[in-house]
Amino acid sequence: MSPVPAPSDLPVDLRTEALESILVEKGLVDPAVLDKFIKTYAEDVGPLNGAKVVAKAWTDPEYKARLMENGTAAIAELGYKGPQGECIIVLENTPTLHHLVVCTLCSCYPWPVLGLPPGWYKDPAYRARAVREPRALLAEFGLDLGPDVEIKVFDSSSEVRYMVMPERPAGSEGLSEEELIPLVTREAMTGVAKAKAPA
Amino acid sequence: MDGIHDMGGTQGWGELHFDPDEPVFTAPWQGRAFAMCLLSMNRLTGRNLDAMRHALERLRPLQYLENGYYGRWLLMAETLLTDSGVIGEGAVDARARKLRGEDVSEPPEPELAKPDYTPAGPGSLRQVEAEPRFKVGQQVRAKNLHPKGHTRLPRYVRGQVGTVERIQPAAVLPDTNAHFIAENAQHCYQVSFASKDLWGDDSEDFVLLIDLFDDYLEAAS
Numbered sequence: 001m002s003p004v005p006a007p008s009d010l011p012v013d014l015r016t017e018a019l020e021s022i023l024v025e026k027g028l029v030d031p032a033v034l035d036k037f038i039k040t041y042a043e044d045v046g047p048l049n050g051a052k053v054v055a056k057a058w059t060d061p062e063y064k065a066r067l068m069e070n071g072t073a074a075i076a077e078l079g080y081k082g083p084q085g086e087c088i089i090v091l092e093n094t095p096t097l098h099h100l101v102v103c104t105l106c107s108c109y110p111w112p113v114l115g116l117p118p119g120w121y122k123d124p125a126y127r128a129r130a131v132r133e134p135r136a137l138l139a140e141f142g143l144d145l146g147p148d149v150e151i152k153v154f155d156s157s158s159e160v161r162y163m164v165m166p167e168r169p170a171g172s173e174g175l176s177e178e179e180l181i182p183l184v185t186r187e188a189m190t191g192v193a194k195a196k197a198p199a
Numbered sequence: 200m201d202g203i204h205d206m207g208g209t210q211g212w213g214e215l216h217f218d219p220d221e222p223v224f225t226a227p228w229q230g231r232a233f234a235m236c237l238l239s240m241n242r243l244t245g246r247n248l249d250a251m252r253h254a255l256e257r258l259r260p261l262q263y264l265e266n267g268y269y270g271r272w273l274l275m276a277e278t279l280l281t282d283s284g285v286i287g288e289g290a291v292d293a294r295a296r297k298l299r300g301e302d303v304s305e306p307p308e309p310e311l312a313k314p315d316y317t318p319a320g321p322g323s324l325r326q327v328e329a330e331p332r333f334k335v336g337q338q339v340r341a342k343n344l345h346p347k348g349h350t351r352l353p354r355y356v357r358g359q360v361g362t363v364e365r366i367q368p369a370a371v372l373p374d375t376n377a378h379f380i381a382e383n384a385q386h387c388y389q390v391s392f393a394s395k396d397l398w399g400d401d402s403e404d405f406v407l408l409i410d411l412f413d414d415y416l417e418a419a420s
Contacts, residue, residue, distance in 0.1 A: 015295050152407075
């Protein structure tokens with residue numbers, strides 16, 4: 001192995017431009033391919049995918065059963081698969097059981113259903129504290145769980161990825177699958193929030 | 200390795216920064232660093248996700264923290280490309296200085312040194328014929344391992360006794376795969392630990408679940 005790059009005082013945007021310039025010059029990277037890749041993860045693969053999975057599970061008991069039995073396969077039914085989604089397990093929150101997902105060693109995250117991880121998920125404070133003081137951490141997100149709620153924290157240390165299925169919120173009984181989708185946030189599917197209450 | 204990346208349970212990070220409306224990439228260079236790193240890993244340097252993660256861990260602690268998430272992706276790409284002899288050491292800094300008009304010489308073209316290593320299949324999951332060594336419900340101890348190289352056994356569970364909750368799909372062992380030694384595909388187990396075993400009697404009460412490879416575990420019952 002070569003040494004890691006020496007610490008540099010050059011701005012990171014300039015260094016990024018420099019690497020691209022080298023790789024393009026060598027014919028190894030096509031800027032248009034980079035553009036397409038970036039667009040995919042900035043616009044197409046995001047938490048809306050996971051929200052559709054959850055809304056379907058809330059309204060279709062047979063789908064929910066398949067989702068809990070084999071998350072990867074049931075998620076693929078909706079067309080969501082790809083990198084960081086080889087094996088996805090769905091964790092169902094209930095009034096007495098709350099799941100929280102973290103990756104303490106890097107920032108492993110179920111890309112096909114949630115997209116790229118948000119800033120807070122990558123924050124050292126989150127990675128360090130989720131496995132040590134989850135209640136205190138969740139309170140900082142504005143989520144106060146009662147003492148009767150059991151907490152299970154999942155550290156994503158292998159290639160298994162976890163997604164939380166939040167409880168269907170009170171007052172949403174009359175809503176259609178389509179109307180439920182906006183209630184399911186990225187934060188709810190990682191376990192740092194509950195699903196939004198209907199307007 | 201016992202590096203800065205192994206953050207579970209470490210203290211002193213302060214309050215969390217939470218912005219629910221943050222865009223995926225907060226500056227254009229972040230997307231380009233991300234895309235170049237993944238393309239480098241997939242096409243130019245040996246298609247090895249574990250080697251990529253290890254490149255991240257090899258950064259100096261200050262570099263790791265100061266460069267932020269996508270700054271680290273850029274450094275990962277540089278490290279993998281330098282390891283594979285695609286770019287020379289110091290090539291990125293030299294090109295950056297040239298781009299801003301400085302008169303600098305760039306390092307000579309290195310010799311290609313892409314690892315001679317072919318994954319046995321796509322992704323990381325593999326079929327393993329042997330029966331899993333541990334059963335659901337069995338007590339296991341996470342070994343007290345401190346390898347110099349890559350591992351996915353975080354410090355905060357080492358030496359602790361937990362319970363096997365689930366047999367996960369078998370997968371390549373990151374510890375050997377990251378170094379292009381062998382895939383060493385093996386069983387992986389979801390193991391639960393009691394928070395008070397990990398953090399003492401005064402800690403919050405919760406259950407910690409983590410996926411641990413066969414090599415990381417020994418029987419405790």
